[in-house]
Amino acid sequence: MIRFDSVTKGYPDGTLAVDNLSLDAPSGQISVLVGPSGCGKTTSLRMVNRMIEPTSGRVLLDGRDTASIEPAELRRGIGYVIQQAGLFPHKTVLDNIATVPLLLGRSKREARNRAAELLELVGLPQTLAGRYPVQLSGGQQQRVGVARALAADPPVMLMDEPFSAVDPVVREQLQNEFLRIQAELSKTIIFVTHDIDEAIKLGDKIAVMRVGGTLAQFSPPAELLSRPRDEFVAGFVGRDRGYRALSFASTGPLPLAEEPTVRLGDPLSAAREREKDGWILVVGQDDAPLGWLAAGGLTDEQAKGSAGTDLLNLGGTLATKAGTLREALDAALSSPSGRGVIVHEDGRFAGTVTASQVLARIETRATRLREGAIRSATGVCS
């Protein structure tokens, strides 16, 4: 665990970058520091590895005061990833990643083997190993930055806006990869961002800071969205927080409707016979949904052929049975047939659900939450 214990950082010009910060970032989890520009996020992060020394207060790492640990020794156990990766431009990708293992006394061969493993872990092909950073895309450079920080297998990682210099699509890929890697490695991570959506997606706990370096709220994302502590936090997490909170609410057992399907390649005449309201779902050999077919609108000529991918409407998103209310609602709202497609964990088609059915479930949940809030406000036990 990383503990900030009444940590303050002031500068000689009178700026209070961080003001009496106390919080515990739990081991094996991602704690996100989020807040407007200049609220002290980077300063807080850098006080963990002693790149910045606190004016007062202590930062404890698993109970040890970091002030009592030599900075070089401290940093060996702490990976550090920054915006735009900060790679050594004159070293190849492989040598960039191998730098820390070499410094730690591993042989060149061991260090390079480790670097090759890490390249794979962060989803980069080995063919990039010999390139220089300038020959990589921004997203690839960030992946190398993450691989380099992981090279010494540090228990702690500090990440300062690591994904903010890439476009939104690459950014989402990097975030997903990062969550996959964290599920495998369970590092203790402090992650800085100014983007509340990124914080909500990645954080196990989120610290919202305000300008002046004070902590406004430190809570799991669902709680931050449902119970912002004050006006500042409520404004910062955004107007659509009620909708976004659905990302943390599991659907529970949905009333799934059966749906006639045709397999890709089946005769379209069958689709015409089975369709309910003009739309029919096309599945692959493995029963995974591929898209909707407007069977009601087929010409007689088309109906003589078979169900091919060229006729499919791919607009609808899929939701999993064990997924969230937000996924289920999105599947229903985005489906051309108006029926949201729900799949099993292995991707097989499970059934469909309408938006009004998902909304009924949302309404039940909201009523339960309201009743719970009234009970806790009035002290009545259930």
Ligand SMILES: Nc1ncnc2c1ncn2[C@@H]1O[C@H](COP(=O)(O)OP(=O)(O)OP(=O)(O)O)[C@@H](O)[C@H]1O
């Ligand atoms: N060396 C310094 N001297 C004086 N003030 C400083 C110094 N370094 C940082 N500050 C101030 O401390 C405050 C916090 O800075 P910090 O970089 O931690 O903010 P941040 O939340 O990470 O901001 P951003 O999101 O813009 O990166 C800012 O007001 C900044 O101007």
